[in-house]
Amino acid sequence: MRQAIRVVAKAGLRVLDWKTKQRVLEAAASLRRSGRRNGAGGYADYSVGSVDASPKHADPAKLIDRLFRYERALGEEIDFAGKTVLEIGAGPVLGWALVGIARGAACYHVLEPAFNPAVLDRYAAYFRTHRQWIGRVVGEVPPVDELLASGAIRVVRAPAARTGLPEGSVDLVLSNSVLEHVEHVDALVDELDRICGPDALQYHVVDFTDHQGGADPFAHVYGHDPEELRALYRRRGMPINLLRLPELTERLARRFEVEATVLLEDASHPSVRSPEDYWRERFTKEELGIEVAVLKLARRHAG
Numbered sequence: 141m142r143q144a145i146r147v148v149a150k151a152g153l154r155v156l157d158w159k160t161k162q163r164v165l166e167a168a169a170s171l172r173r174s175g176r177r178n179g180a181g182g183y184a185d186y187s188v189g190s191v192d193a194s195p196k197h198a199d200p201a202k203l204i205d206r207l208f209r210y211e212r213a214l215g216e217e218i219d220f221a222g223k224t225v226l227e228i229g230a231g232p233v234l235g236w237a238l239v240g241i242a243r244g245a246a247c248y249h250v251l252e253p254a255f256n257p258a259v260l261d262r263y264a265a266y267f268r269t270h271r272q273w274i275g276r277v278v279g280e281v282p283p284v285d286e287l288l289a290s291g292a293i294r295v296v297r298a299p300a301a302r303t304g305l306p307e308g309s310v311d312l313v314l315s316n317s318v319l320e321h322v323e324h325v326d327a328l329v330d331e332l333d334r335i336c337g338p339d340a341l342q343y344h345v346v347d348f349t350d351h352q353g354g355a356d357p358f359a360h361v362y363g364h365d366p367e368e369l370r371a372l373y374r375r376r377g378m379p380i381n382l383l384r385l386p387e388l389t390e391r392l393a394r395r396f397e398v399e400a401t402v403l404l405e406d407a408s409h410p411s412v413r414s415p416e417d418y419w420r421e422r423f424t425k426e427e428l429g430i431e432v433a434v435l436k437l438a439r440r441h442a443g
C-alpha cells in the first residue's frame with residue numbers, strides 16, 4: 141500500500157514546476173520529521189521505509205565499484221592496512237566498512253548521525269551479498285554481527301564535527317558525498333584536525349551538483365540565489381552548503397594540505413554558460429562546471 145502511494149505521489153510530482161515541487165517535498169519532509177520518534181533532525185531519513193524506497197542503498201556491488209573507480213581515477217590505492225579508519229556520513233548500511241576491514245583496517249568507525257540499527261537487521265540479505273562480493277574481489281570478511289561485537293566496526297551516531305573520538309586517534313578518514321551537506325565546515329575542519337594522527341590521510345568525494353538528477357546537473361543551483369537555496373534545502377531536512385570546489389578547498393587548507401582531483405566536469409551545460417550574477421562574479425565557467433571531485437588531505441608538516 142505504502143509503495144503504491146509512493147508511486148502515485150512520484151507521478152504527481154513530475155507534473156509540477158520545480159518551485160512548487162520543492163514546496164510539496166518540503167511539506168512532506170516536515171510531516172515525516174514530526175511523525176518520527178527517533179528522527180535525527182537535519183540529517184538523512186534512515187527509517188526502514190525510506191531506506192527501502194531508495195534503490196541506491198540496496199546494491200553492494202555499486203558501493204564497492206565506486207571505491208575502486210575513485211582509486212583508479214586518483215591513480216592510487218587507499219591504504220587501510222592496520223589503520224584506524226573513520227568514515228563520515230556513511231549512510232544507512234555501514235558504508236565501506238566491510239571493504240576496509242577486508243583490506244586490513246584495524247578498526248573502522250562508521251559515523252552516521254542518522255544511523256538506524258533496525259536497518260541492519262532488515263538488510264541481512266544485503267550484507268550476505270556484500271560479503272560474497274568482497275570475498276571474491278578483496279578477501280574474506282567475517283559477518284557483520286561479529287565485527288560489531290568485536291569492536292572492529294564501531295558505529296558513531298553523531299555529526300562529524302563532534303565525533304567524540306580521542307585526540308590523534310585516526311589514521312584514515314573517508315567520505316562519499318557528505319562534505320557538500322555539512323553546514324558548519326569550519327567546525328568539521330577543527331574536529332578533523334583534533335582527531336587525526338600525524339600521518340593521517342583523508343579522501344573526500346564531493347558532489348557539487350544540484351542533487352536533482354536532471355540533464356543539466358546545475359539547473360537548480362546557478363539560476364538561484366544561494367541563500368534562498370540553502371534555506372530551502374535546510375527546511376527540507378537535507379542541507380546542501382553549495383560551496384564550490386575553490387571555496388571548500390580554501391576552508392580545508394586552513395589545517396591540511398589539499399590535493400583536488402576533478403572526476404567529472406562539464407562547462408557546456410546551459411546553467412553554467414548563463415549563471416546568475418552571484419555565481420558569475422565569483423567563479424570561472426570551468427569552476428562552475430565541476431560536478432564531482434575527490435579531495436585528498438594530509439597534515440601540514442613544518443619544513
Ligand SMILES: C[S@@+](CC[C@H](N)C(=O)[O-])C[C@H]1O[C@@H](n2cnc3c(N)ncnc32)[C@H](O)[C@@H]1O
Pocket residue numbers: 183184228229230231232235251252253254298299300301315316317318321322323
Ligand atoms: C548523500 S548521503 C551519502 C551517504 C553515503 N556516504 C553514500 O555514499 O551513500 C549524505 C550523508 O551525510 C550525512 N550527513 C549530513 N550532514 C552530516 C554531518 N554534519 N556530519 C556527518 N554526516 C552528515 C547524512 O546523514 C547522509 O547519510
